[in-house]
Amino acid sequence: MSTNIISLEDVSWRRQNKQIVKNVHWNVEQGEHWAILGANGSGKTSLLKIITGYEWASNGTVDVLGERFGQTPIYELRKRIGWLSASLDERFRHYEGLACVDVVVSGIHASIGIHDDIKNSDIQKALKLANEMGLSHIINSPLRSLSQGERKKTFFARALMADPELIIVDEPTSGLDLLAREQFLQQLQTLHSKPDSPTLLYVTHYPEEIIPSISHVLLLKEGQIIAAGKKEDVLTNTLLSQTFDVPIYVVWRDGRPWIQIASNSFKG
Numbered sequence: 523m524s525t526n527i528i529s530l531e532d533v534s535w536r537r538q539n540k541q542i543v544k545n546v547h548w549n550v551e552q553g554e555h556w557a558i559l560g561a562n563g564s565g566k567t568s569l570l571k572i573i574t575g576y577e578w579a580s581n582g583t584v585d586v587l588g589e590r591f592g593q594t595p596i597y598e599l600r601k602r603i604g605w606l607s608a609s610l611d612e613r614f615r616h617y618e619g620l621a622c623v624d625v626v627v628s629g630i631h632a633s634i635g636i637h638d639d640i641k642n643s644d645i646q647k648a649l650k651l652a653n654e655m656g657l658s659h660i661i662n663s664p665l666r667s668l669s670q671g672e673r674k675k676t677f678f679a680r681a682l683m684a685d686p687e688l689i690i691v692d693e694p695t696s697g698l699d700l701l702a703r704e705q706f707l708q709q710l711q712t713l714h715s716k717p718d719s720p721t722l723l724y725v726t727h728y729p730e731e732i733i734p735s736i737s738h739v740l741l742l743k744e745g746q747i748i749a750a751g752k753k754e755d756v757l758t759n760t761l762l763s764q765t766f767d768v769p770i771y772v773v774w775r776d777g778r779p780w781i782q783i784a785s786n787s788f789k790g
């Protein structure tokens with residue numbers, strides 16, 4: 523029997539008389555990994571904030587990892603969720619001298635600095651995760667000396683330290699060059715091909731980042747769901763064109779969807 527990871531029932535979120543998320547019904551089951559696609563301002567981050575309890579739905583019910591919001595201590599639930607967001611760079615601004623491995627270790631308590639109660643097993647685990655992310659050669663280098671790609675991988679390994687059941691990754695490839703992006707995606711693919719890997723929510727502006735291990739896609743437009751389901755059913759010319767308001771053609775190559783936009787779309 524499948525287990526519910528996320529269940530949103532008729533969820534809406536309003537701010538300053540503006541309805542930002544509109545009547546969203548969405549289910550994520552154990553074993554599924556999702557990508558969330560939508561134009562700038564379509565409500566992707568707002569939806570993630572509702573799922574992690576940083577914003578409260580104005581309407582509807584939110585269940586995450588079997589807990590109903592409003593009936594559960596939210597900060598306890600957050601320990602079970604890893605969130606890799608752009609704001610991590612800002613949070614580590616004053617800790618740029620920390621070694622890569624120490625940044626990874628700090629994920630055990632979802633904290634920034636290093637605590638006294640770090641066990642040897644935590645360090646071993648951090649080293650293993652760093653190794654899986656291809657960071658072994660820079661494990662003792664300070665954060666400030668890492669490239670953008672190495673930083674992203676370090677933060678990703680950190681997010682995995684606490685064994686999250688759900689991992690949310692928000693535009694992780696921004697600032698990466700083509701090769702660094704492919705390496706990051708390859709490592710993500712390897713990690714998420716394991717049967718016991720945490721459920722992944724992957725927010726991106728680039729459909730070609732939907733790696734084979736991502737099974738499902740949610741398309742958002744103006745706070746509403748255009749489509750949600752198996753990626754082969756959702757990533758169609760019609761639904762993507764509707765989502766982005768431009769004629770889009772999808773070409774599948776090596777299990778990934780590559781996008782072409784009609785060249786005459788921007789004339790006149």
Ligand SMILES: Nc1ncnc2c1ncn2[C@@H]1O[C@H](COP(=O)(O)OP(=O)(O)OP(=O)(O)O)[C@@H](O)[C@H]1O
Pocket residue numbers: 537538542560561562563564565566567568569
């Ligand atoms: N706290 C808030 N108060 C008022 N408006 C907000 C608030 N948070 C988000 N919005 C608005 O809601 C809309 C959706 O924003 P959101 O950040 O969720 O979009 P997004 O799809 O993540 O965008 P992007 O791809 O550009 O990151 C935007 O118009 C934004 O200005």
